[in-house]
Every structure is written in structure tokens, then in C-alpha cells.
Amino acid sequence: MPAPGPLLGLAAALGLAVGGWFFRSNVRLHGFLRKLLETIRSFSQGDLTARIAVPRGREFDAFAQSFNRLADRLAGTIQTLQAGRNQIEAILESMGEGVLVFEPEGRLLLLNGAARRILAIPRPVVPGASVGEVLRDPDLQATIRRTLQGGAGQELELELYGAAPRVLRVRALPCEVSGIGRCALLVFHDITDLKNLEQVRRDFVANVSHEFKTPLTAIRGAVEALLDGAMRDPKAAADFIKGIDEESQRLSRLVEDLLALARLESKPEGLEREPIDLEPFLREQLNRFERSAAEHGVTLRLESVGEPLILLADRRGLTQAVGNLLDNGIKYNRTGGQVIVRAFSAGTGIRIEVSDTGIGMPAADLPRIFERFYRVDKARSRRSGDTGLGLSIVKHMVESHGGSVQVESRLDAGSRFTLVFP
Template structure:
């Protein structure tokens, strides 16, 4: 049975009071009984001496004739005077006279030799006892003495019995008074106990109610302090604890929000595991890397969610050795390269972080490293080729070729061409480096694309004429203006025309066209107007697989043929950077039935900026 603290305190108090009252009544009764018995003993001793004094003359004057009726009458008279029962007992226990028993009934009275007071009197001359009389049935106090005469008469035991009816009545009356007094006091104590328990437990009830409100989420719940005793101090302490708890909860909530914000905004994938390898937490970046959701991953075994064997080996090693590890894995079929840093958090319990894995997507980094390595290798190769030629012909000249004028002139002409090629490579590298680093500033001014096309084609016609190419210009009138750098856009067009002339067989056709593109017509789905410029040829063309890479530095579809044509492999990379610096796009398509078609799209100048002044912006 569940009782409130109030009733527990009340019942405990009442039980203690009841026990105290009972003990007090018992002790009071015992004390009164002892006092009454002591008084009765003294009275009985006096009465015994008085009776003995009355009997001694008769016993000395007459021969002991206890059956004499006069003796029996004397005993009854003395018993009436002494207000006690008088019994004369022979040493062998035979009752000689009894004031409470008629003479004719004396032979039927049992032997008193074994009575405690008789035994004491025979042994010590004096004895007493308190018990219920077997003759009268009343509770009686007995006192016995041994009457011995010096003339040789036989000894007789004189015993007086005093019924303690008065004592029983007084004890009974005392019990009634105690019950009445203690009952009244108990009723008063019940009321006081309830009031006391209420005063003690009400603050606790208020604290319990406030605690329930706090548990239900009411952070503003507080305990009303009405006293400065221990309960008041406890309430004040709980209020202070509630304030600190609310502050801690707010701090934890803020930290959790910040942590979730960091995990959500991180580009690195994060995964937290417990000591058994179960997934506790993943962030959105990791979900995108492995194409899984948080609901699918959390709470499940790591190996059941991520089936990558190399990653599984790394996780098992970290969990078993409790030592941080690093590794790189390659995901298929996406071919994404991930760098993993696994650290140990040290959790040993359920739902505690044991290992934290951070996944860095280094796909682009590895691609750039490969490009860098290819660039270094290509630059080395491209520079080594003319340098090797120059060195070889110089050695040939030194070995005697200089003595033959025709041979010397031929070799020097080759050395000059290789030097020009080497100088061209270095110039293109320097220009590309400046463009990529933003050191080249692009002018932004309104331009008519027709003028740039006409000037560039006029410059390239002699070169095209040497190979018998036909240059076709398809530029409609009324095209919108573009906002750009005239010199750099001319460089873009001249590089595209130069490549078309180089890689188109003799007698081919090269067409330069331009058109206005409405919003949404670009490959990227742009929302603004643009101007499209295309250079199409009927040359050898570019395979479909090589088209995405032709704008990379030193990338060639046919390396031998490109070197034979004198190209540096950097022209299209320069074109791409200049076009993107203008906010445009460039790509290559197939030109049916043969050849290639390079397309440049540039944003059209807004109408409200048509009368603006030129400005300079970095290419980066």
C-alpha cells in the first residue's frame, strides 16, 4: 500500500504516542500496584503480630486442644477484628483452625505444608506470598510466622490472608482514568499530528508538483518559499538547481544546434560509430557520397550499410586496436576518391561514440594532381623536343656541317624554326599562367561582333590561301552588342581559325557564323540572352571521346600530327579561359559530314548599359 509522506508522518507520530501512552500506563499501574502491595505487607505484618499476641496467652494457658469449639470461635473473632483470614497450621501442614472454614469442614481442607509462605515460615520463621486462594478463590496476600513456645509446646504456623480486592478495584479505576486521560490526549495528538504533518509535507508536495512541471518541460516552474527552515532551504536550492538546469539545457541545445549546423554544412562526410560498429550519426555530405539516408544507416551495423571491403577493413582495425587510421578508397561506379581519417573517441557504452570517421572527397584534387603531372610531363616533353633538335643540329654544325654552306644554311634554318617554336611555347605558357592567375585584365566595353570577325578573317585569309581553303562568313546584320575585350575576343577567334586551317586538308572549307540566342537556348539553360559564334571546318574532326578534353593544356588528339603542324597544345586552353572570363561558354561539336565545329557563346550586353563606360575586370 502506497501512502503519502503526510500520512506516513502522521501514522508514525501516532504510533509513537500510542506506544508512549501504553508504556506510561503500564508503568503507572505497576508503580501503584507495588505501592499498594508494600502498604498491604506492612498492614498484614501488624495484624499478624496483633493476632499472635492474642493467641499466645490462650496457647500457654490451655493444653493445645484445637478441636475445642471455643478455640474455633476465638479464631473467627480474631479474623473479624483483623479483617483478615486467619489459619493455624501444624508443622506437618495440617490445618488446625481457619476463620473462613467451619469446624466440621476442616478435615476436608487439603494439607498446607507445600504452601510457599508456610515453607518459608517453617524454615525461617517468617514467610509471605501473593496468589489466588484455593479455598476462597480470591487473590490474597499471605503472611505466615512460626509460633514457638519455650515450655516445649509444639510449634504452630500462624498465617494471615488479606484479600486484595481493594487493590484490584483501585487498579481498575486507575486503568479507567488512564484510558480516559490517554484517549483524550491521543485525540488531541491526532489533530496536532495531522497539522504538523501537513506543515512539514506541504512544502514537499509543492516541490513534487514543481518537479513534475519541470519534467513536463515547464522551465519556468518554481517553488514558493514560505519559510526559512530546512524545507525552505531545500526549496531555494531546488529553484537554484532548476535555474542552472535550464541554463545547461539551453547551452546544450545551443551547442547541439551549432553542431548540427556544422555537420549539415560540412562538405566532408562524417560518420560516428559505437564500440560494436553500429552507426550512430551521419551527416548529409556522407549521405550524398554513399547514396544512403540517415534513416537507413542509423542504428544498423556498419557492414550492413556500407559494403566497401577496404572501408570495412579500416573500421574493424580502428575498433579492434583503438588506434587512429588513414586510408584512401575509390567508390564505384562513380569513381570518386575519398580520403578517410578515422579517430578514436573512446566510448565503451551503448550509444556512446567510439570512432569518428571523416571522409574527404579528393576526386578533384587527384584529378588536378594528374593534370599537374601530365602538364609537367607535357611541358618537359614539349620543351625537350625543340631543344633536342637545336642541340642535335648545333652538334652537327660543330662536327663539320658549318664548312658546307648549303648544309650550314639548312641546319641554321631548322634551328631558327625550333627556336621560334620554343619561344612560342614559352609565350603561350606565360600568357596562360597570367590569365589563370587573374593578372590579365579584360576590358568590358560594348562591341560589335561583326567587326571582330571581319578583322580576324582578313588577317587569316593569307594563311588559308596557302592551303587553298575557302573562308565563309555568315554574319547577319543587326546582332546585339556584347560586353567584352576586343583584343582578347580577336585572339579567341584567331586561335580557332588557326586550328581549323591547320587541321583541314587542302581545298577545305571553313565557315564563321554568328547568331542571336534567346534565353534558355544555351547548353546550361541560361536565363539571359547570348550571342553565338561558331567556327566550322571540313577537316579531320575530333573523336567523340576526345572532345571534352581538347580544352586541357597540351592535350592533343594526334600528338605526332599536332607537332608536325607546329601547335603548342595551349591555344584552346587560352580560348577557354578568355571565354569564361567574359562569362561565356565554349565547346566543340561534330560538323557533319566531316570536320569540327567550335562554338562560343557570350552574354549580350544589357540595354541599360549600352552607353556605359569601359571597365577592367580580372580574368580570374
């Protein structure tokens, strides 16, 4: 029988060794689980680079490697998804059109910056808000409901009232979003400028028709009177024919001015720029109006330009612009009045100034005189047979050269128009 002492000692040593191994294993397992937990926590909190670090060949190495590979794949997928989402968000944000998407329950799923701006959706309204919280308009709310309930796409126009009224074109389309179901996609296009332009065009056509109708009616009246017998009375016939002559001249002036405007509007292709020596050019313009000035008892004066001033401009356009200013300066003047033309360099540019000692204009009219067909004194200008297009031709001409036109005027004292070329 061996002595129990050594056996016991052996058993105790073995027990201690096994116990120690278990203990150490347990500690390592515990350590590994803690690392695993920390890594999962970091990963789920958005740190896609979080991995378990276990030295190769150690216990749990295979497990850690599998986990890290899984994490790699997951991180790759998440990054791809995020990149896609960022791209879509960037596209949506850079769009000029407002975009809103509502999910099947009628809650806001997505909106872009343009939608917020166009519809003035306040900041507190975020995805999750109900249709009623996002959009006030009942027609629009009904459209969204119909679209969500299976209706086909629709288009409608919406007028927003307020400090700056706007007109919107809205397209409502059904869309399928995976995992969510049938949604309603709304695209808002601000067409206020387009509508205003349409109105300007309609007004223009109406004005042109009216301007044509007046002389045509006069011509037809005169012709009828001649046919009805006035022809046989030489004195009356001469008067009617003179009237026809004046009205037809007015018509051709109107056509010429309209063509000039059309030519300047089709810039810059319609322009032929060339160097123009302003001193001889302006002298020539004054000569053209010498007779008209004499008829109105007005004197024309060109202030010496001094050094040669060369302007790169479309000769036809400049001739029309300066001519229209001279014509106005003479016509809206008084016997004994003056029209003075100056040209000078200012900074890197050139200015041409036409001032007169004429009747001037009330300050209230100044902002509108460059509009087509706008006249300060409606009756007077119609009588004198002017077209009301002169100043809008001037404005278009300078602007098509990158410049601008300025006006200063005092009633009963005179006016000064300045063409500013850059």
C-alpha cells in the same frame, strides 16, 4: 457532577472538529502531494515550465516555493546545456569534414552527417554501434584501437573503391570526454579533388616536358650534324638551318600558348575588359589569316554582322581565341574549302561562330578536344607543328568571361565552334 450529556456532547463536538481538521488537512496534503507528483512527472518528461501552483500564504506554500525555485534553477541549467549541445551539433553538421568519436569500449559515441556521406554509413548504424559495424577498413579499425589504448595521434590516407572511388585523409586523435574517459576522435577529409588536381598537374608537367623535348632534340641533332661537317655543304647546311628555324618557331609558339593559358587562368585580375566593336574586330582577324588561308587554298568569309555588335571583352584574349579557331578552320581543311565567321546577338548575350567545310572530327573525340595537348590525329598535328593548346586557350578565354564554347562536327564534312558570351 455535571450532567454527562453536555460533556459528552462537547467531547463529541471537539472530536468531530479535530477529526474534521485532520480530515481536511489530510485531504489538502493528499491534494498537494498529487500536484507535486504531477509536476515532477511533467518536468521529468521534458516540460521545463511545470511548477506547483499553491496560493500564497496557504499550507505548503513555503515548500511549493522552494520546489519551484529548485525547478527554475534546474530548468536554467538544462536549457544552458541544451543550447550548448545544439550549438555543437549545428557546428558538427555544418562541417565538410566527417567526424566520428568512439568511446573506450570501441563503441560509436557520435557521428555527423558528413561522416555518413563520405563513408557511406547506412542509416541503421547509430551511436552504440561497434567499430566493425561502422568502418570496414582494417587499417582504420586498428588505428582506432591504438588510439583508445593510449597511442598518439595519427594521420593516414584511405582509398575507397566503388562506383565513384574517393581518397580520404584521416586524422585520428585521442580525446578525454568527462564521465566517459579516453575516446578516439576521427576526422575525415575528402581529398579526391585535390589528388585529381595533383595528377592533372603531374600529367601537364610531363606533357610540357615532352612537347619541349621533341623540337629541342631536333635542334640539337641539326646542330651536331652541322658541326660534324654538314656546314661545309651549302645545300645540306641550308636544310639543317631551315629545320632549326622551324623547330625554334614551334618552341616559341609553345611558350606563347603556355603564357596565354597562364594569363587566362589567373583570372579575373589578368583580364582587361573593353568594349569591342565586333565587325571591324573580326575583319581584322580575317586579314591576319589571309596569307595562311591562301597557302592552304581556303577562302575566309565574314558574314556581315549588320547592326553594330559591341562585346565587353579582353581584347588580347579574344584575339587569341578567334585566331586559334580560324587557324584550326584553315589547317584542318582541304583545298577549295571555306571558313565562315558570324557574330550575332542571342538573347541577352552575343555569339561568335567559326565554321568550316574541313575534315571534321569523329564524335568520340569531341568531349576531349578542349583538353591541353589533345589531338585527334596525333601524327598530323605534330607534323604541322601545332601545340595542341589552341582549343584549351579558347575554352579558358570564354569561361573567364562567364561564357562557354560549343562544338558540332561531322567527319569529312566540317566543324562549327560557337563562342557563347552571356
